[in-house]
Every structure is written in structure tokens, then in C-alpha cells.
Amino acid sequence: GDSVTQMEGPVTLSEExxxxxxxxxxxxxxxxxxxxxxxxxxxxxLLLKATKADDKGSNKGFEATYRKETTSFHLxxxxxxxxxxxxxxxxxxxxxxxxxxxxxxxRLTINP
Amino acid sequence: xxxxxxTPRYLIKTRGQQVTLSCSPIxxxxxxxxxxxxxxxxxxxxxxxxxxxxxxxxxxxGRFSGRQFSxxxxxxNVSTLELGDSALYLCASSLSTGGLHYEQYFGPGTRLTVx
Numbered sequence: 001g002d003s004v005t006q007m008e009g010p011v012t013l014s015e016e017x018x019x020x021x022x023x024x025x026x027x028x029x030x031x032x033x034x035x036x037x038x039x040x041x042x043x044x045x046l047l048l049k050a051t052k053a054d055d056k057g058s059n060k061g062f063e064a065t066y067r068k069e070t071t072s073f074h075l076x077x078x079x080x081x082x083x084x085x086x087x088x089x090x091x092x093x094x095x096x097x098x099x100x101x102x103x104x105x106x107r108l109t110i111n112p
Numbered sequence: 113x114x115x116x117x118x119t120p121r122y123l124i125k126t127r128g129q130q131v132t133l134s135c136s137p138i139x140x141x142x143x144x145x146x147x148x149x150x151x152x153x154x155x156x157x158x159x160x161x162x163x164x165x166x167x168x169x170x171x172x173x174g175r176f177s178g179r180q181f182s183x184x185x186x187x188x189n190v191s192t193l194e195l196g197d198s199a200l201y202l203c204a205s206s207l208s209t210g211g212l213h214y215e216q217y218f219g220p221g222t223r224l225t226v227x
Binding site: 032093099 | 143145146147152155157158167168201204206208213216217218220221
């Protein structure tokens with residue numbers, strides 16, 4: 001079945017550092033790919049998405065490119081802030097279904 | 113527009129009991145999905161309802177059930193609670209009518225503790 005594997009955390013960085021969180025997927029069809037963020041005590045928020053190969057999703061300085069050849073969707077940000085501290089989840093949905101398959105999550109802590 | 117609301121936010125139950133969790137979707141959203149979040153298993157899809165019909169189901173035992181009402185509000189029920197059912201249960205709603213994936217908007221979750 002479909003699955004998502006993402007970089008294990010926790011990840012700790014200093015403010016203004018460059019961030020990469022790796023995500024790879026396995027799917028039989030042509031999935032849509034997502035990054036969600038979860039702040040403490042809250043539900044998930046969609047950060048960005050890409051629906052087909054070579055699409056780049058971006059939001060709030062975060063970017064991820066849908067790479068079909070490497071089945072990857074790595075999350076990057078050029079300069080992180082303390083407010084970016086949260087848990088990040090990579091996810092996919094297959095062929096238009098609402099069901100999301102999530103990776104294990106990566107806890108990110110940014111120190112001032 | 114109000115977001116997805118879930119009630120109650122926190123719940124403590126004893127093994128063997130049953131529990132019902134409620135989710136009110138964003139106005140106009142007819143699709144409601146439920147997820148279980150645990151430290152060990154992460155986020156797992158439970159089921160999705162659309163227009164009062166279960167449209168998709170995850171790999172959970174029959175103790176987990178749900179339903180959706182005509183106003184799109186949804187409930188999920190867990191019978192014969194086990195310690196392993198302790199989790200954050202998240203509800204998400206979307207505009208999906210089928211065929212395309214629509215953005216899901218998540219509620220804050222219900223934290224269930226089974227003792």
C-alpha cells in the first residue's frame with residue numbers, strides 16, 4: 001500500500017539556519033503530496049501542496065518540489081525562525097481520495 | 113467562517129467503556145474524515161463520510177465506527193475501550209464531492225485517555 005517515510009527527528013536548529021526535512025513516498029498511482037504543520041495543542045494546518053510531478057509548492061518561505069523520479073518531496077526553508085518550531089508531517093493522497101497517508105512527523109525546534 | 117470544532121476536547125474513560133466523539137465541519141463542507149494520532153503509530157486514517165455515507169475506511173477493528181448526519185456533523189464511536197485507544201482523535205472537513213482531493217481543514221482534536 002501507499003506509504004510515506006520522512007526524516008526522523010527531533011531536529012534542532014539555530015534561528016536563520018537553512019532547513020531541510022526529507023520525505024519520500026511509495027504509491028501505486030499518481031498521488032498528490034502535502035506538508036502539514038502541527039503547533040503544540042493544535043490540529044494540523046496545511047503548509048503547502050503539489051499535485052503533479054515537478055510542481056513546486058510554497059508558503060510562508062517554505063518550499064517543496066514533487067520529484068517523481070526520486071519519489072521525494074523534501075521540505076526546505078532558507079532562514080528559519082523561532083516561530084517555525086512545530087511538528088511537520090509529509091503526506092500523500094492517492095487519485096483524488098480524501099484519505100491522507102502521513103509520515104511519522106518531524107519535530108523541529110528553532111533556538112534563538 | 114468558523115473552523116472545524118470537536119467536542120469534547122479532553123476525555124478520560126475506563127477500559128471496557130464506550131465513547132462518542134463529535135465533529136462539526138466548516139459550514140458548506142460535506143466531507144468529514146477522522147484520524148487517530150498516537151506517539152507509536154503516528155497519524156492513521158480511520159474513515160471518511162460524505163453525504164451521510166461512509167466513503168472510505170482505514171484498517172481499524174469494528175469497535176471503531178462513525179456516522180454522519182444530514183447537517184454534515186459527524187460522530188465517531190469506540191466501543192469496548194482498550195488502553196491502546198488512548199490517542200488524539202482528529203477530525204477534518206473538506207469541500208470534496210469526489211474525484212479530486214480538496215484541502216482538508218483539521219479541528220483541534222479530542223484527547224482520549226483510557227485508564
